[in-house]
Amino acid sequence: MRLNSNTQIVRALSLSGATHSIITGDIGGTNARLGLWQCIDAGPGNSAQQTEVYSETYPTSAFVTFEDCLQAFLDESEVRSSAAAIKAAALAVAGAVENNRCPMTNISWVIDGKQLQQRFNFQVAVLNDFEAVGYGIPALGAGDLVPLTDAPMAPEAPKVVMGPGTGLGAAQLFWDSGIQGYTVVPGEGAHATFAPRGWRQMALTAYVTARVGHCEIEEVACGRGLELIYEFLLSDPTFRGPAIKSISNMRRLAPQRPDNKPTSGVRKLAPEITAEALEGDAMATQAVDIFLSIIGAEAGSMALRCLARGGVFIAGGIVPRLMERVKTGVLLDSFVNQTARPRFQYLLQTMPLFVVTNPKVGLIGSKEYAMRLVRDQQLQQAWADAPAGDALQ
Incomplete structure (x- = not known):
């Protein structure tokens, strides 16, 4: 098979029916919500089959560091018994994220994606909580939204999301034809x-x-x-x-x-x-x-x-x-x-x-981003395995 584009490589990979696991997280000042998902590639043109295997909410006060909290989650019997290897984690964090690292505002935790990856041996992305909301927006269904106008959504057009809560979060979404999906640009x-x-x-x-x-x-x-x-x-x-x-x-x-x-x-x-x-x-x-x-x-x-x-x-x-x-x-x-x-x-x-109206949109966004990390890993591996002539043609 000659693989001469990213799209062809991803489609070829999706034929295999590969199974993998991802971790999602919503980390606030009071609670840390973690989930384990199993994803099965469903073939060209189809979305991966996604099943939540296990989730748990931990009080942040019970752990000195987030690493301890994540280890407790990984030690849960439901997580240890999962057959598929964990490939990636995406953590939505209430705080400012810089270089994949976030010092938490209301607790003494520092969530560092690089350190977590070195300790647990899977890729970790740390996202601002509203950036995660942005990645969740394209994955929502009609039942998750209440329309206030009759205007139709233009395909591949920019989107914006804002959310008043403890503060006021905001982000813009722009279509990326290279990945055939939206990229989220958070702002202040x-x-x-x-x-x-x-x-x-x-x-x-x-x-x-x-x-x-x-x-x-x-x-x-x-x-x-x-x-x-x-x-x-x-x-x-x-x-x-x-x-x-x-x-x-x-x-x-x-x-x-x-x-x-x-x-x-x-x-x-x-x-x-x-x-x-x-x-x-x-x-x-x-x-x-x-x-x-x-x-x-x-x-x-x-x-x-x-x-x-x-x-x-x-x-x-x-x-x-x-x-x-x-x-x-x-x-x-x-x-x-x-x-x-x-x-x-x-x-x-x-x-x-x-x-x-779906209160879990941030966790949905974390899941979508973690799946994107896995697809990127697959793509990089496919490029590495493909003969040089095939990859460049």
Whole structure:
């Protein structure tokens, strides 16, 4: 057989029905979720058969290092009895990843892919948790998504994903014809300066700036942001009443403490605000609607940056719980916003918008990335084994 392209090599390899195992991981500050998957190559043009053999969740406090935690997983009888050799692991980590290494933020673990590979003798990739979400997006089915528009997904077009949770994650997906799949480009756009719309959001910006010094998008577009919005609405009835006459009055109108920072009113946590909004509480509903309008506006901005005709996906733990308010149209209206973006509304209307309802999208992404690592290993081995003339023709 003459193998003169990467695609032909991969197709040839997939004829063998090879079986291998991969490890997936979702590593947070409190828990480490690990899974063992068995994958069987299913032949040309078909997806590999994937079966989760075993999964376990470990409290991070029970282990001094992540290496100890992973060793405990590998020592589980269900893992040791697996016949297929472990070829790769992909670990989604809550923290900044550089050179395949992540010092965890809230615990003393350092997750180093190179060191793990040397110790356990299989390839290890360390991914930012939202990068893993990005790799999970193309693998989702219709049951994992709630469409907010009728626009179709353009094949091989850019996609964007964002997710308000503890913070605000974001990533862009671009088609790579060489691997016939999407490459995820994570970013820190959530730390850009918030661009308010209307007098109420301008007042909110002043309120947040007085508290933390600068109003980034993330400050008002995550769980903590929803809490700030609620506090802001409670801080003074002016913010809930007629339009403020001038921006210069906003800081003056915020009630002050002796340390010259706004008071916070009655503090509530995001789950409380969410629950009260769904029960019909007027103040909580207003806070949630402001929050969703901010999410919609940022989703629209992300979509325009890369012309995301492949889809705009809102993941994370907050928005799926607010679908009753999402269905009122407040998020979609802000996404398109005919007033703020009159020249581009037609463009945004061509970009499909979804809420991701599958909470395991990050683990799905870890699995997809680990499988990609195995395919790369197969490809490299095939190139190494192929006669030089065949490989180059």
